[in-house]
Amino acid sequence: MKRMMIAFAAAAMLLAGCSEENTEAPVTPEVTDWIEVTGGEQEPLPAAGTEFAVTVKSSGDWRLAGRKEWCRPDVTEGAAGAEVHFTVDENTGYEARSVVYTFMSGGKSCKMTVSQEGGVVVEADKDRYEVASAGGEFRIRIDANVALTWELDPSCSDWVSDTTPVSRAGMPERSYIYLTVDENTTYAAREGLLRVTGEGGQTREITVAQLQNDAILVDADTYPVEPEGGVITVQVDANVDYTVEIPAEAASWCRHTSSEESAGEGPLRRTVETFEVDEASMTRNAVVVLRAVEGGATAIVNISQIVESDAPIVDVPDEAFRNFLLQKGYVVAADGTKCQLTDAGMELQEMDCSGLKIESLKGIEGFTELVSLNFTNNMVKEVDLSANTKLSDLKFETNPVELMNLGDAPVMLVDISGTKLQVGEKWWEMVYPPKFTLISSQPLEVKAGDNCVCTKFDMTQVPNLKRIDVSYITYAGYILYLKRGVHSEDVVYRGTTSSVEIVWVD
Missing domain, CATH: 2.60.40.10 (Immunoglobulins)
Structure with missing residues (x-):
């Protein structure tokens, strides 16, 4: 009996133990998300571009995010242990550059920075x-x-x-x-x-x-034609296309009849231009212009007919002034720098030769019918207009005139406030005459004024000087020379203020 009780108790304990095990839930090991990237370049990549690969180690599938402009991955997601290959373009800019990629797996992520050197620019x-x-x-x-x-x-x-x-x-x-x-x-x-x-x-x-030096070259400056007329040929070497322009006043007696091309030298093409000229009863000159179709190249062909006459011959040594007279048809070339006036020149009353870089107006004495003369903006220092006895209107500012002889010419106003020569773009880049001397028999007026850059005015050879305006000249060093016994101080107009000193000359 005692043995049966012990056996029953042991069985009860075994059953109780099994029942306890079956009532508790099984324990599952804890899983941790993780991800890392290995491989790839550590230093900045070269500017020339390259390729590289990395290995993604992770606890599971992964994906990546980041800009894919100049550095591009071949895949953006994969399984653990996969490789990602990157292609890096050439950096053509000045600056170094970089981009950040983020690899993610589960709740974990890691970052990879790709840097590239700046290009040599x-x-x-x-x-x-x-x-x-x-x-x-x-x-x-x-x-x-x-x-x-x-x-x-x-x-x-x-x-x-x-x-x-x-x-x-x-x-x-x-x-x-x-x-x-x-x-x-x-x-x-x-x-x-x-x-x-x-x-x-x-x-x-x-x-x-x-650019090429555009050129139209002719074989002579002047082409003389006998009074009875005839045919002339002009040899032209040019590297541009050009037109032949005959002035309207000469079109009735001078005609361009043909153009014939021939072999030229180098880049220049040779053309022979032919002109037909009618018989002349008076001295005349046609200024034919060969003008480039594009650009500013020109050539002048002077076709002259000289008929024996009493037309004056003048020496015109200044090339710029001589070319002006020839081109206008006021003269024809005679010999060297000597020119004979045409009928148009002998009858000329108004002349405007401004802005031509003329240094001398010698030869102007032949134009005795001149009433008006404008030679502003040139480089004339001395001018003799005493033979131009009908001249009454005169403009000559922006010339460094030191001596002007008007003789008996009826010029009643001489404005010397602009006697200077501009040699640059700035107002102070100029030269001016140290002294202006005037010769005239007329009762004229002279205007200097506060803009005058000439500092000495010699009026001793203007016996009938009516007035000289030196008003508002306030700088020291300005001197006015007058003739004692001929002039009085009353001819000097000072305005409200003037510092000009008068020096009397015996």
């Missing part, structure tokens, strides 16, 4: 510079992030020179290269190369192109 603001045929200095702007060297191609070294200041040589970032181009006298366009190299080897080639 040498940029010119233009790849081609055009230079006028006259040449000159110009500059080329170069933007770079490395030190620079440059050289001219040997093919242009005889007409292009490097005038860059030494202090600018090799400067990085923005640099200016200065080049000086000689005048093009070859009558053909030409090109050269400038090679700019940045440290690291990148080279930029810049073309320097110089």
Whole structure:
């Protein structure tokens, strides 16, 4: 009995133990999300571009996010242990650059930064510079992030020179290269190369192109024709197309009849122009202009017929003044610098030869019918108008006139406030006469005024001087010379103020 009780108790304990195990839930091990990326480049990638790969190790599937512009992954998601291949484009900009990619798996993420060096950049603001045929200095702007060297191609070294200041040589970032181009006298366009190299080897080639020197060349300045008329031929060498212009006043007796091309030299094409001229009863001159269709090139063909007459012959040594008279048909070429007046010249009453860089008006004495003369903006220092006895209207500002002889010409007002010569763009870039001397028999008025840059006025040879206006000249050093016993101080008009000193001359 005692043994049965012990056995029952043992069985009860075993059953109780099994029942306890079955009532508790099983324990599941804890799983932790994780992800890491291995491999790839640690240093900044080269600017030239490259490829690289990384391995994604993770607790499960993964995906990545990030910009895919210049650095592009071949996949954006995958399983644990997968490789991602990246392609990196060339960096053509100045600056280094970088992009961040984020790899994510479950609730975990990690970041990878891809960096790339800046490119070696040498940029010119233009790849081609055009230079006028006259040449000159110009500059080329170069933007770079490395030190620079440059050289001219040997093919242009005889007409292009490097005038860059030494202090600018090799400067990085923005640099200016200065080049000086000689005048093009070859009558053909030409090109050269400038090679700019940045440290690291990148080279930029810049073309320097110089325009041709447009030319229309004739074999003579003047073509004389006998009074009975005839045919003349003009040999023209040109590198441009041109038109033949006969002035309206000569069209009735001078005609262009043909153009015949022949072999020329180099870039110049040779053409023979033929003109037919009628019989003349008086001296005359036709100024035929050969004018470029494009550009400003011209050539002058003077076709002259001289008929024996009493027309005056004058010496006109100033080439600019002589060409003006010839082109206007006022004279015909006689011998050297000597010219014979045409009927138009002998009857001329008004002449405007302003702005022609004339230095001498010698020869003006032959135009005895002149009433009005305008020679402003020239370079005349002395002028004798005593033979132009009908002259009454005179304009000559912006000339450095030192001596003017009017003789008996009825000019009643002489304005010398503008007796100066502008030699630059600035108002102070000018030359002016130290002294202005006037000769006249007329009771005229002279105006100086506060704008006058001439400081000495000699009126001793103007016995009938009516008045000289020196008002508002307030600077020291201005002197007015008057003739004692001929002039009185009453002829001097000072206005409200004037510091001009009067010096009396016996």
